Amino acid sequence: DVKVTQSSRYLVxxxxxxxxxxxxxxxxxxxMFWYRQDPGLGxxxxxxxxxxxxxxxxxxxxxxxxxxxxxxxxxxxxxxASTNQTSMYLCASSQSRGSYNxxxxxxxxxxxxx
Amino acid sequence: AQSxxxxxxxxxxxxxxxxxxxxxxxxxxxxxLFWYVQYPNQGLQLLLKYTSAATLVKGIxxxxxxxKKSETSFHLTKPSAHMxxxxxxxxxxxxxxxxxGNLIFGKGTKLSVKP
Numbered sequence: 001d002v003k004v005t006q007s008s009r010y011l012v013x014x015x016x017x018x019x020x021x022x023x024x025x026x027x028x029x030x031x032m033f034w035y036r037q038d039p040g041l042g043x044x045x046x047x048x049x050x051x052x053x054x055x056x057x058x059x060x061x062x063x064x065x066x067x068x069x070x071x072x073x074x075x076x077x078x079x080x081a082s083t084n085q086t087s088m089y090l091c092a093s094s095q096s097r098g099s100y101n102x103x104x105x106x107x108x109x110x111x112x113x114x
Numbered sequence: 115a116q117s118x119x120x121x122x123x124x125x126x127x128x129x130x131x132x133x134x135x136x137x138x139x140x141x142x143x144x145x146x147l148f149w150y151v152q153y154p155n156q157g158l159q160l161l162l163k164y165t166s167a168a169t170l171v172k173g174i175x176x177x178x179x180x181x182k183k184s185e186t187s188f189h190l191t192k193p194s195a196h197m198x199x200x201x202x203x204x205x206x207x208x209x210x211x212x213x214x215g216n217l218i219f220g221k222g223t224k225l226s227v228k229p
Binding site for chain 1: 155208216
């Protein structure tokens with residue numbers, strides 16, 4: 001089974017702090033994604049990556065950056081956390097070739113910014 | 115542009131009743147379609163997927179969905195609801211173009227099951 005793990009289930013940070021959310025997948029998937037989930041808004045794509053050191057902006061990249069130094073790891077960075085970044089963050093991965101691109105999700109990190 | 119619409123942000127059924135969660139998509143070519151389920155404070159789990167092999171797709175936990183091209187629909191059903199089905203359900207379509215396979219998600223439908 002594909003396993004996607006996220007570094008924290010719950011995180012509380014203060015406004016202005018730099019925040020790192022880590023995601024690791026163990027199935028050698030090429031593609032990795034970061035979403036945020038808010039009530040009534042569904043899932044919104046922040047950034048995605050289809051190869052090491054590659055990154056693409058999603059629908060809401062403002063206030064975020066990402067890093068992908070190794071194939072299995074995709075990090076989301078909040079350079080200066082703000083209260084409007086309080087949300088549930090979901091990481092996902094998928095295979096590029098020979099698949100239908102279904103995404104496999106981690107358990108999520110619920111981030112609260114005070 | 116592609117889109118996914120889920121009718122009804124909340125659906126409530128009694129235990130043992132039929133579950134019907136609606137999903138309509140827009141796509142100019144035959145799509146790949148997915149249903150995911152999210153239990154409270156968890157990530158999303160794949161329930162089933164449509165990949166053009168068969169129009170009626172069976173998934174986990176007794177769920178199934180039927181692809182209807184003429185109606186551009188992919189509704190999710192389960193004959194008899196169980197309390198453990200209470201969760202949020204998301205319909206998604208694979209975005210056209212590119213190799214990275216981005217998915218476009220609907221806004222979700224929260225299913226409540228009454229005893």
